Amino acid sequence: xxxxxxxxxxxSWREKLVDYLSLERNVAxxxxxxxxxxxxxxxxxxxxxxxxxALGASTPIIGLFGTAEDFFDAVYQYPGGWIADHLGxxxxxxxxxxxxxxxxxVYLFSRSWPLLFLALALVMAWQSMASxxxxxxxxxxxxxxxxxMGFTLQSILKRIPSVIAPVIGGALIxxxxxxxxxxxxxxxxxxxxxxxxxxxxxxxxxxxRPEATNMRGIWRSFHSALKxxxxxxxxxxxxxxMTGVLTILYVTNVAGFSVARYGTLIAIQMVTSIxxxxxxxxxxxxxxxxxxxxxxxxxxxxxxxxxILASNFALIVLAFVIGGLREIGEPARKAMIVDFAKESVRAxxxxxxxxxxxxxITPAAVIGGLLWKIKPEVxxxxxxxxxxxxxxxxxxxxxxxYAS
Numbered sequence: 001x002x003x004x005x006x007x008x009x010x011x012s013w014r015e016k017l018v019d020y021l022s023l024e025r026n027v028a029x030x031x032x033x034x035x036x037x038x039x040x041x042x043x044x045x046x047x048x049x050x051x052x053x054a055l056g057a058s059t060p061i062i063g064l065f066g067t068a069e070d071f072f073d074a075v076y077q078y079p080g081g082w083i084a085d086h087l088g089x090x091x092x093x094x095x096x097x098x099x100x101x102x103x104x105x106v107y108l109f110s111r112s113w114p115l116l117f118l119a120l121a122l123v124m125a126w127q128s129m130a131s132x133x134x135x136x137x138x139x140x141x142x143x144x145x146x147x148x149m150g151f152t153l154q155s156i157l158k159r160i161p162s163v164i165a166p167v168i169g170g171a172l173i174x175x176x177x178x179x180x181x182x183x184x185x186x187x188x189x190x191x192x193x194x195x196x197x198x199x200x201x202x203x204x205x206x207x208x209r210p211e212a213t214n215m216r217g218i219w220r221s222f223h224s225a226l227k228x229x230x231x232x233x234x235x236x237x238x239x240x241x242m243t244g245v246l247t248i249l250y251v252t253n254v255a256g257f258s259v260a261r262y263g264t265l266i267a268i269q270m271v272t273s274i275x276x277x278x279x280x281x282x283x284x285x286x287x288x289x290x291x292x293x294x295x296x297x298x299x300x301x302x303x304x305x306x307x308i309l310a311s312n313f314a315l316i317v318l319a320f321v322i323g324g325l326r327e328i329g330e331p332a333r334k335a336m337i338v339d340f341a342k343e344s345v346r347a348x349x350x351x352x353x354x355x356x357x358x359x360x361i362t363p364a365a366v367i368g369g370l371l372w373k374i375k376p377e378v379x380x381x382x383x384x385x386x387x388x389x390x391x392x393x394x395x396x397x398x399x400x401x402y403a404s
Contacts, residue, residue, distance in 0.1 A: 026089075027150050029203050030137040033093060035157035036196045037100070037126055040189030042165035044107075044182040046266055047173060048116070049245050050252070050259060054178045055113040059249070063369020066245035067362055068117055072124035074358030078215065080129030081351025084136055089347075090203040092133045097200065099125035101193045108186045131354060136347035139338040140205050147338055148289070151331035152281030155273075159327065162270035170263025178259075218345055218352050226340040228397040229293075229333070230353060234360045235390030236300050240326075241364030242383040243304045246372060250307060254376045255316065265320045272324025277331065284332040292329030293336075294395055299325040301387025304380040 044051070049062050057065070084092040103122025110116055138150040173181030213221075222230075243250075251262050284292050299322055306319035341349035368379035 024141045024150070026137050026141045026203060026205050027153065029199060030089075030093075030134050031154040031157040032199055033097075033130075033196050034134060034154060035161060036192045036199070037097070037189070038158050039161035039165050040104075040185070040192040041123075041127075042161045043169040043172070043185030043188060046166050046248060046263070047169060047178065047182060047259065049248050050173075050178050051182050052113050052116060053249075055110075055116070057113040059372055060366070060369045061113065062245055062249070063366045063372070065117065065120070066241065066365030066368070068120055069124065069245075070241055070358055070362045070365060072121055073128045074355050074360075074362060076124055076128035077132060077354035077358060078348065078351040080125075081132035081136075081347035081349070083129065084133035084347035084351075085345065089133050089137050089140075089205045090200060093130060093200045093203065094197065096126045096130040096133075097193055097197055099129075100127075101190060104186050104189050104193070108183055108190075128354070128358075132347040132350040135334065135338055135350040137203075137205055139341065139343075139346050147335040148281045148284045148331045149278075151334040152277045155281075155327065155331055155334075156277050159270045159273045159277075163267045163274065166263040166266040167260075168263075170260040174258075174260045213345065215348075215352060218348050221342050221345060221349065222353075223340040225398055226337065226353070229336060229394065230357060232297065232390050232394035232397065233333070234357050235393060236297050236387060237357060237361045238364045239300050239304070239383045239387035239390060241361045242368035242371075242379050242386070243307075244368075245365055246368055246376075246379060247304075247307065249372075250376055250380070251316065255307075255310065257313070257316065261313070265316060268317055269320040269324040272321050273327035276325065276328045280328045281331040284329070284335070289329070289332035289336050290395075290398065292332040293398075294329070294391060296326055296329030296333065297387065297391040297394055299323070299328065301384050301391055304387075305384035308377045308380045 048065070052062050052065055080092070080096070083095060087095075100123050103119045103125070106115060106119035106122060110119060134154060138147060138154065142150045169181065169185050172184050175181070176184060248259075248262055251257050251265065252259055257265075280292050303319065303323045303326060306322050307316070310316035310319045337350060337353055338346070368383070371379040371382060
C-alpha cells in the first residue's frame, strides 16, 4: 500500500511536470527532432565562415553566403508549409531530413567554396522547410493558453545543442584543423539524421482537411496585428542578418580571440537563452506577449554594439550574454504567429510569414560584408541603429490586446 502511494505520488509529480512544460507527445517528438539534427549541425555550422575562408573565399563571398542562407530561408518556408499541410506532418519531416542529409554529404566532399552554396541549398531544407511543420505541430497539439510554453520546450531543445556542440566543434577544429574538424562533425550529423528518422516515424498528428487557397488567400487571412508584427520583425532580422556571419570573423580576426574561445562564447549565449526560456514562456502565457517581444527586440539592437565595445574577454562574455537575451521573447513571438493562423492553413500561414520576412532581409548579410570593407565596426554600428528602430516600431504599432 505504501509502495502504491509512492508510485501514485511519483506519477503525480510526473503529470505535473508534463503539464507545466506542455509536454504533449507530438510536441515532444517534434522538439526532439529539432534537438538531434540541431546538435549535429551546431558542431560545424557556426564555423562555416572559417571553412569558406580556408577554401579561398573572400569576405564579400562570405557575406554573400549569409545572404544565400537568408534567401533559401525565405523561399523554402512556404513550400515547407504547403508540404506539411497537404502531405501531413510526419511525411514532411522525412522529406526534409532526406534533403538535408544530401546537403551534409555535399559539404563533406566539397573541395572548393562554390560547392558549399549547393550544400547550403540542400541543408536549408531542414532548417527552413521544417520550421512551419514544427510550428503547426505545436499549434495542432496545444490550446492557445499553453502554446508559449510549447514553444519554450521547442526553443530549449533547439538551443541546448548550441551550448554543447560549438564547444565540441571548436575542440575538434583545434585538434584536427578547420577542414578535418568540420568533416568529423558532418559525419556525426549524418548518424544523428538516421536516429531522427526513427523518431519521426513515431509522430502521429491528425490534421483537418487543408483549405484550397493560394498564397494571396493566405495573406488575406493574416490578422492586421500579425502584419504589423511582421514589419517590426523584418527590421529586427535585418539588424541580425547584417552581422550574423561576420560575428565570428570580428571576434577571431579583429578582437583576436581563438576559434575555441568563440565556441565557448556561443555556449554562454545559449545557456543564457535557456535560463530565461521557462520563466519567460510561463509568464507570457499568463500576462501577455508584448513585454517579452520588446525585450527580445531590444537585445537584438544591443548585441552587435556590445561586441565592438568589448575590449577584453570579460566584456565579450557580457556581449554574448546580451546575445542570449535575444531569445527571451521568442516563444511569445512564435505563439503570436500561431495564434493568428487559421487551423486549415496553419503551416502555410507560418510559411508565408517567414517567406516574407526572410526574403525581405536577404540583402542584409551582403550589405554587412560590403560595409566591413569600410571598417569592420561599421556593419555592427549600423545593425544596432536598425535594431532600435525595429523595437520602437513594434512597441508603437502592435497593441497589447493583440499580443495577449
